[in-house]
Amino acid sequence: MALNANDRSIAGFTMAGHALVHWFETSIPIFLVVWLAEFDVGTTLLGLIVALGYAPFGLGALPGGILADRYGTKRLILCCLTGMSLSFLVLSLATSIYAIAVGLILWGIAASVYHPAGLALISTGVEDRGTVFAWHGIAGNAGIALGPFVAATLLISLDWSLVAALLAVPGVLAVIYGLSVGFEPTAAVADEADAGPDEALSASELLGNTRTLFASAFAVVFVLVTFEGLYYRGTLTYLPEILHGLPAMNGLPLPAGLEGIEPADYIYVGLLVVGIGGQYAGGKLTDRVTPARGLTGIFAVLAVLALLFIPATAAGIGLVPVIVLCGVLGFFLFAIQPFYQNAVAIYTPPDARGLSYGFTYLAEFGFGAASIALGGFVLDAFSRTAFFALIAGFAAVGGLVAGVLLLGSGRFTETQSVAETNADD
Structure with a gap:
């Protein structure tokens, strides 16, 4: 059964978001070797800083889910994409290990809201839920594989700060796409309880x-x-x-x-x-x-x-x-x-x-x-x-x-x- 127009729009929007979350996530470890040499720090300190960036990715999922119910899923996903892209631009401008820490923590906070918001959007807006869940997962896997591959390839010939900035470009394009795409986020639950944004x-x-x-x-x-x-x-x-x-x-x-x-x-x-x-x-x-x-x-x-x-x-x-x-x-x-x-x-x-x-x-x-x-x-x-x-x-x-x-x-x-x-x- 072919997806209807609303399902296709939600699928495209959430697939872009899911791919980019993991695109950024799995590219970070590729920078570790470069940062160790660039900032002359020990593995223990750098490992702690990277852990501080990854920690909000999981811990922020619960407040992210609450925010999705309060403000709406599309709005939150757009904030996620914008925040992740800006975070990598912060990384590209970093001149100290402490600036790296700031960029990574900002990325973790921004990325944490995607999964509860994206999956909530699919579950309330998509009729053919199983198919879109499948394509959504495929997009995530593509991001998981492409993030480290692209980062490693670019680092062969480019400075790491430029690579970090270039990795943010797809995120900016996804924000532009997300602002232009239209869909009904509660189409699949129209006869059920109101699933849209509510009072706090x-x-x-x-x-x-x-x-x-x-x-x-x-x-x-x-x-x-x-x-x-x-x-x-x-x-x-x-x-x-x-x-x-x-x-x-x-x-x-x-x-x-x-x-x-x-x-x-x-x-x-x-x-x-x-x-x-x-x-x-x-x-x-x-x-x-x-x-x-x-x-x-x-x-x-x-x-x-x-x-x-x-x-x-x-x-x-x-x-x-x-x-x-x-x-x-x-x-x-x-x-x-x-x-x-x-x-x-x-x-x-x-x-x-x-x-x-x-x-x-x-x-x-x-x-x-x-x-x-x-x-x-x-x-x-x-x-x-x-x-x-x-x-x-x-x-x-x-x-x-x-x-x-x-x-x-x-x-x-x-x-x-x-x-x-x-x-x-």
């Missing part, structure tokens, strides 16, 4: 809406997204390092002139590219498979894949099994995302959709980031085997939680308006 919520109303959400099936969704985030962030953070350390990578012959290329990096980028197919397939399947069933099945697959990395990364294993396993992992790691995004849309009321996605990405990027610290400790203190067992454990628990949603499918229904629920109380 008081503290008691916000607490009441939160209580209503967590008294519903959304509480189950929140927990399973947390474990998906633990799996996702831990895997993508440490897999490049693990791949670099494999004997199969060290013995790989390269053609003349390509000796500086790291095969592990290309395998990792390939994983992200395969994820584009996973996003699309997962989004299309949400039209045919219930979120609970899809989440349960994919969590089970992810647990098995994590365990398969134990023998696949053992000494003496060839390169082909590793490449195949990374490809399959990339597919399912991103195929799961449209299912939990659709679960939020199903089990939450339209008038609290921004708040719902705010909590969702607090779980995904905020709580999920705990696996970076935990995974690093396990790798240092124990082994790769223990690390992959830990990652598999995250998926196993997520699958059990999704099973609760599946077993309760007869009782879990779409949540009524929070205004109606609070009135009933």
Whole structure:
């Protein structure tokens, strides 16, 4: 079924926003080596500064969701795109490590509002939600892969400050496009509770809406997204390092002139590219498979894949099994995302959709980031085997939680308006 005009407009707008959030996000690490030399600082200090930039990306999702419900999703996404672009222009003008810190923190604050606003817009404005969730995810994966690739390529011949400024150009173009595009942001919920901007919520109303959400099936969704985030962030953070350390990578012959290329990096980028197919397939399947069933099945697959990395990364294993396993992992790691995004849309009321996605990405990027610290400790203190067992454990628990949603499918229904629920109380 072809998308209608409103769906197409929302799809184009949110795809641009999603791609650019991850375009900026994944380009930042490429600058680290340059900044270490440019400002003569230690890795510890620079790592802390970069962490300060990434922290608001997850922690700001909840207030971002509240702002989306209050001021409207399109307005907030435009502010996000403008803020991210200006932040990279600040970076391009930086003459000290402290100015770098300011630019990164501003980027994290601006970027944090995108996911709750963008997904809320799709969930309330799009009729063919599964298809647009799929294309939205594909755009995000494209940004994830292109950001570091473009940054690294430009840095070969250009100064880092100019590269930072050039990376801001697509963001400026997206703002211009967003100002010109028109759509109805609540077309898919026209007969439901008003999902548009409302008067500012008081503290008691916000607490009441939160209580209503967590008294519903959304509480189950929140927990399973947390474990998906633990799996996702831990895997993508440490897999490049693990791949670099494999004997199969060290013995790989390269053609003349390509000796500086790291095969592990290309395998990792390939994983992200395969994820584009996973996003699309997962989004299309949400039209045919219930979120609970899809989440349960994919969590089970992810647990098995994590365990398969134990023998696949053992000494003496060839390169082909590793490449195949990374490809399959990339597919399912991103195929799961449209299912939990659709679960939020199903089990939450339209008038609290921004708040719902705010909590969702607090779980995904905020709580999920705990696996970076935990995974690093396990790798240092124990082994790769223990690390992959830990990652598999995250998926196993997520699958059990999704099973609760599946077993309760007869009782879990779409949540009524929070205004109606609070009135009933």
